[in-house]
Amino acid sequence: MAATPLLELSGIDKSFGPVQVLHDVGLSAYAGEVTALVGDNGAGKSTLVKCVSGIYTIDAGTVSFDGRPVTIHSPRDAAELGIEVVYQDLALCDNLDIVQNMFLGREKVRGIVLDEPTMEQMAGDTLASLSVRTVKSLRQLVASLSGGQRQTVAIAKAVLWNSRVVILDEPTAALGVAQTAQVLELVRRLADSGLGVVLISHNMNDVFAVSDRIAALYLGRMAAQVKTSEVTHSQVVELITAGRSGTVGLPPERPDGNGNGNGVAVDITPGGDQ
Structure with a gap:
């Protein structure tokens, strides 16, 4: 494991008018x-x-990003760094096939026409590199794909562009047991291939099945960032619902009722800051 985080956030605040949504959030x-x-x-x-x-x-x-400060003003800035997000709605077009979806907005051209052979080759190579075998044809319409296959195409689309960090928003939501297993295997393969993967999930079974670390947010504050192997399901649930589990998490409520102190999370990974 690299000593330096590929993506590191520190002291992130975000407000919408008078409502502060994020308070001094860190994430690695x-x-x-x-x-x-x-x-x-x-x-x-x-x-x-x-x-x-x-x-x-x-x-x-x-x-x-990769140890140097960056400024991200737009999704294009994030993409140029190598950060891709697969949102829960997947952002796929049902009336287009797999290749067309994977290159939507970034089509390859040869002269004034689309370079269909190159796009098909690149799409096939990307799916093959992820060991995806559930798709029969690259020219299938997305409308004909199952939920798991759609999620696979959306993830492959994200990694097609030399991405280094892939953020997945609830990738197994509304999937059956078999499809969930396929997607989780793909998530693990992404990390094993050297990418940094951030998995957003409410499913603790999925979290413990594939994650190396867990970052728990509580009311806009990072309650704790811990190694998965060092916490239990119940501890993570307590961090999610109360911001604290035993000695791990946000500082306890003060008698004056002002809440979680300065909102600094406790990192219990070896060598972590206390």
Whole structure:
């Protein structure tokens, strides 16, 4: 494992008018690892991802990529760095085939016409590199694909462009058991191939099945970032619902009722800051 995070957020604040959604949030994602980002509805997961992807501009804090500070003003900036996001709605067009979807907006051309052979070759190579065998033809319409196959195409589309960090928003939502297993295997293969993967999920079984680290958000604060092997299901649930589990998590409520102190999370990984 690399000592330096591939993607590192520090002190991220984000407000919408008088409502502060993110408070001094930090997050680290390492190459070759799956970092599960968990939290209850309204914890700030989607806002944090949109800050990373350039949809929202952060109010304060720093973003580092591959050890150097970067500024992300737009999704194009994020894509140029190698950050791709697969949202829950997948953003696929049912009336287009797999190749057309994977190159939508980034089509290869030869002169004034589309370079269909090159695009088909690149799409096939990408799916093969991910050991995807559930797709019969690259020219299948997306409308004819199952939920798991659609998720596979969306992930392959994200990694096609030399991405280095892939953020997956609830990739197994509404999938059956077999399809969920296929997608989780693909998520693990992404990390094993050297990418940094951030997995957003409410499913603790999925989180513990594929993640190397877990980052728990609670009411817009990072409660803890821990190694998956060092926590239990119940501890993670407590971090999600209360921001604290035993000695792990946000500082306890003060008698004056002002809440979680300065909102600094406790990192219990070896050598982590306390």
